Amino acid sequence: MVNNRKKVVLITTLMSAMVVVSACGNSGSTNSTSTAAPKTDGKNPASASGEKVTITYGGWSMDTMTDVIKAFQASHPNIEVKAENTPYKQYFTKLETAAQGGTMPDVLWMNGPNFVKYAGNGMLKDLTETIKSDQLDLSKYPNSLVSLYSLDGKNYGIPKDFDTIGLWYNKKLFDDKGISYPDSTWDWSKLTEAAKKLTDPAKGIYGFAAPMMNQEDYYNTILQAGGYVISDDHKKSGFDQPEAIEGLKFLTDLIQVHKVSPTLAQMTETAPADMFTSGKLAMYFDGSWAAFTINQNADMKNKADVAVLPKGKKQGVVIHGLGHVISANSKHPKEAWEFVKYLGSKEAAEIAAKQGGAIPAYKGSETSWLATFPQYKAKAFIDMAEYATPYPVSKNTSVWNTYETEILKNAWTGDKSVADAAKELGAKMNQALAAEK
């Protein structure tokens, strides 16, 4: 008996030991990419022998970059690029946690509002020296974008693309009502008139959508009314100025007075972009990037077109562009730089342009982008760049961005007057800007 018991104990310990060991083995193999990393790094001099290095590449619409990644891997067989896609809404929340834990992707997309926070806190690799030693010509990119991704005279990013906002419209709905298509002569009153005629409540069709979106909507109308979102020295809010109020009111009036736009509640449930592609919306503002999704929609592909934004007191639109940056604690800075350099090349720009995601930042590749959508007057997006205003940012943009949503929603639902909401927002934003030091 005693013997038997001992056997049982022995067997169970052996088994549990196996479980423990195999569990370790498992976790080891799932992390193989990261554990293998230092190994390959150590053998870097021999990397010509075909040792593969995997770098991660983070962004929020990676389906627009697949061709570029393929082309890069074809010319760099020793580097494998693993694309990590995160929806835009969660991208920066996730990135911040990753940055804190030291697990940021090696190469990633960065936008203007978040750049200063990451670069200023040492999360991004300073590329100034490598740009110099590799003689990368930064004049190939728009100046405003190069400076958007530099801080204290140092370059942290290579411009990826740029975007402006246009007036997308459904040609079929215009034809049905016999209204002429929007063009560069359009102003606010013309848009309102057309939207009234296009709205057809019986069919559930709206003439225009005025959602509470900053880059797509109210930043532009504020500019068109002659106002500004943030002062040139990034120290003062422009929301409480009469021009800004007018720009906001133009949008809310379309919902509340003219009733040509769905309400904020409706647009929260069904995004204007979805209403548009399902043929329930005649006009809305959306970025140059929307060309990609609309072009992929078999039904809308040939019904949609785009024009420059209508004039208020003047023409106005925000311009923004993404940058490619490298994580400061990347384990493969060399390979990451190879990839970023390639992403910034003319070749990559042409390939990306053909896939049609966003307008590549590399000067001259706009024409290839335009050629991808011959059926749209997409040149409007590039024409607008002439009078475009940079996307408003400060050191801690996301703080007052949250206030925008929290406060302006009361104006959009009609619970508060636009003037009151705008003044409240201006005051809170000024407070936040003062606290930035």
Add this chain to the structure above:
Amino acid sequence: MRFNSKRLSDWKWAYIMIMPLMLGLLVFYMWPVFQTFYFSFTEWGAFGKYTWTGLANYKMLFTDKELLQAIRNTSIYIILAVPIGIILSILLAVLLNQQVKGLSIYRTLYFLPVVTMPAAIAMVWKWLYNSDFGLINYVLGLLSIPGPHWLTDNRTALLSIIIVAIWCSIGSHMIIFLSGLQGISSSYYEAASIDGAGPVTKFMRITIPLLTPTIFFVLVTSLIGAFQVFDFIYMMVGDIVMESTQSIVFLYYKYGFLKNNKGYASSIAVLLFTIIMIITYIQMKIQKKWVHYE
């Protein structure tokens, strides 16, 4: 106490056996609990830099109107979702305890939400609730009742979430109640029949009292779960009605991950922990009055 050497060696082995689990528990559960407690006295800057601020976060807790609203929302959620969920699942369990045709099909159907991913459930319900294109408002429209904006109206958003939560919880509760029901000896019912008791009397006088230990278990666990409601609110509700729907845990998420104020978020977590502990303690005390163990 007599410890002979054989016993001691047995215990030693027992501890070695549970050590992997205990280590995991300590590292991944207990340590973060202490950390959260510590962080509730700090203020966070960007990317994990923090400074000790003493009781500042707790002072803020007591003046935060948003938190008060979140507590109110969570309370409404609990008061509606927990009792209705339990009552419905008891009724369902009793029905599914009968000998009906296709019993296992019914049981599977009601259990299905439990094994479905919350994200998928949220997506489907979001579509059902859509005010312009959703099925619910379509049916209401056929009856010429104007349907509300379920998820984007302050008056209905929380209610909509509660309906989904109840629908989701019924399955798992039902299974527990079923096992409770099957533990009740049929001799009680036979005896009651002889005494001339009808089905309602049998249900109220035999089923419910003998089911109280199970009810107590479900009540405690679902109450704790309800205090921590987050996923459906995060996935289904839009920004514009956040104030009237956000729960305590959602507020924790908002401060911890969106506003990157992890110190204040930790103090919210500590508050929630305290509330749950007090309520569970009270429940444990009161149970003597109404739970009948055989």
